[in-house]
Amino acid sequence: MTGAQERISLERRAAETAARLPDLIARAEAAAQVVMSGRHPRQKEGRSDTFWQFRDYAQGDPVSSIDWRQSSKLDRRLLVRQTEWEQPQTVLLWCGGGEDFDYGSGEETKRFRGLTITLALAILALRSGERVGIWGSEEPPRAGQHALPLIAEELLRQGAELPRVAPRQGALVLLVSDFHDDPQALSDAFTRIRDARGHATAIVVEDPKETDFPFQGSQRFEGPRAERRKFFGEASAVREGYLDLRQQHHAALSDAVRGPGEAVLFHRSDEPTTPLLLQVNQIFAGESR
Structure with missing residues (x-):
């Protein structure tokens, strides 16, 4: 595919996804709302005026931190009023991929599911007071719920290749794709993030037919490029070899992880998003301390 063809393909894909932008944001909002009852990344003890929780008084706590009103309701217990840490964290997003990412055997394509996950995590970060930006964008990270439509529009313009520029220092970086390449x-992207003292989490979005390979009989498989078009007289005969290669690819992707605060997670597009969002939210919570 030539550079001009790639630009046309990207513009067409962005236009098609933009037509579904209201639906995309609505689904992301719904997914984020389920997680909002949990603990968000900024909820940890610190100096601010925002109440977090009460805990028992411990030796060394300043007397001024005791909440005498709440303590008076209890028998021989002193409660300390804890507040949240208010220093905002920078969260950078990337959600992209080639034409394979537009495949979907069910209601959603992998790209639509990936964008939903990415935007849901953006919503969680924005509501936690974090700054959210797009890795590779010239626009600075933004804060506040009003930034969501702008972030969504920028995500739609992302291409197939991971950014080659260094991310902001100390950022939490989320990468979402099918990572077929x-x-x-x-691994190189994780290294760039690690060198910038950041922490990377990658989400590999997969279609159930890609993971299960349920095909039987004569099958023609067509990719966006001619060299990836294959015909099999009996598709089930190649299933075992295909699954072995897929397992090897998973292992190679997982090898990108080199240290704490890094993760490569796998997600099927027919699975609920809540467990994944909770897992990533917990990873971000641990690394924003």
Whole structure:
């Protein structure tokens, strides 16, 4: 595919997804709302005026931190009023991929599911007071719920390749794709993030037919490029070899992880998003301390 063809393909894909932008944001809002009852990344003890929780008084706590009104309701217990840490964290997002990412055997394509996950995590971060931006964008990270439509529009313009620029220092970086290309590209991206003292989490979005390979009989498989078009007289005969190669690819992607605060997670597009969002939210919570 030539550069001009890639630009046309990207513009067409962005236009098609933009037509579903209200639905995309609505689904992301609904997914984020389920998680909002949990603990968000900024909820940890610190100096601010925002109440978090009460806890028992411990030796070394300043007397001024005791909440005498709440303590008076209890028998021989002193309660300390804890507040949240208010220093905002920078969260950078990337959600992209080639034409394979537009595949979907069910209601959603992998790209639509990936964008939903990415925007849901953006909503959680914005509501936690974090700054959210797009990795590779010239626009600075933004704060506040009003930033969500702008973030969504920027996500739609992202291409197939991971950014080659260094991210902001100390950022939490979320990468979402099907990562069908060379696993080394993901490993190199993790290295760039690590060198910038950041923490990377990658989410690999997969279609159930890609993970299960349920095909039987004569099957023609067509990709966006001619060299990836295959015909099999009996598709089930290649299933075992296909699944072995897929497992090897998963292992190669997982090898990008080199230290604490890094993760490569796998998600099927027919699975609920809540467990994944909770897991990523917990990872971000641990690394924003």
